[in-house]
Amino acid sequence: MSELTKLMKERRSIRKFKPDEVPRELIDAVIEAGEYAASGHGKQASRIIAVTNKEMRDRIADENRRIGGWQEGFDPFYGAPVILLVIADKEVPTAVYDGSLTIGNMLLKAHELGLGSIWIHRAKEEMESSFGAELLKAVGLDGEFIGVGHVALGWTDGENPPVIPRKEGRVFYID
Ligand SMILES: Cc1cc2nc3c(=O)[nH]c(=O)nc-3n(C[C@H](O)[C@H](O)[C@H](O)COP(=O)(O)O)c2cc1C
Incomplete structure (x- = not known):
């Protein structure tokens, strides 16, 4: 099995992170x-809006929690110290697809680097709120953007979950 295939098969969503800092060069990779x-x-x-600032990270987590309808105290980012918010130019018809693939690449790269990661939803609602406008302003972005998703990134607390077998009957051939 090639290294890439192994990574794709073994990547899993992580739902418990250590609070430890992630070195900037790993985040950038x-x-x-x-x-x-x-x-x-x-x-x-x-x-990609990379958030490591603890105060901002917690604000995003709280917005996300409220949108998701969870009670105070729940962290939808599972303690990950890094949030990579992916947004995309609304003018581009493939914006959501582009953003999704961006996230997919990042999840795989995180796994290759030994980091834990997970896609966290509700970026669309975040970006539609006044908080979204505030985020854009904070990074100096002009224009209209759709929220695609977040990558919660950090060091896995515990073991990488096992590989999940794929469902049968999902592939069809027309030869
Ligand atoms: C579009 C999308 C949105 C997701 N949103 C969340 C989320 O908000 N919270 C969460 O815990 N997991 C979320 N996940 C992770 C999925 O639950 C996870 O990928 C799925 O259960 C399969 O597990 P695996 O990633 O370990 O293979 C999301 C995944 C995708 C692709």
């Missing part, structure tokens, strides 16, 4: 993998 994702018409419509 994950981000770079996201930047190299294929994109519709090569427009590279996705943007």
Whole structure:
């Protein structure tokens, strides 16, 4: 089995993170993998907002928790110290697809680097709120962006979950 195939099969969503800091070069390597994702018409419509600032990280987590309808105290990012928020240019018809592939690349790269990660939803609602506008302003982004998703990133607390066998009957051939 090739190294890439092994990574794809063994990557799992992590739902318990250590609070320990992730070195910047590892975060940047994950981000770079996201930047190299294929994109519709090569427009590279996705943007990545990397949040390591604890106060902002907690604010995003709280917004996400409220949108998800969970009670105070629940952290939808499972304690991950890094949030990579992926948004995409609303003007581009493939915005959500581009952003999704960006996230997929980052999840795989995180696993290759020995980091834990998970896709966390509700970025769309976040970006539609006044909080989203505040986030864009904080990084100096102009224009309209759709929230695609977040990668929660950090060091896994515990073991990597086992590989889950794939469901039968999902593939069809027309020869
Ligand atoms: C579009 C998308 C949204 C997701 N949103 C969340 C989420 O908000 N919270 C969460 O705990 N997991 C979320 N996940 C992770 C999935 O639950 C997980 O990928 C799935 O159970 C399969 O497990 P695996 O990633 O370990 O293979 C999301 C995954 C995808 C692809």
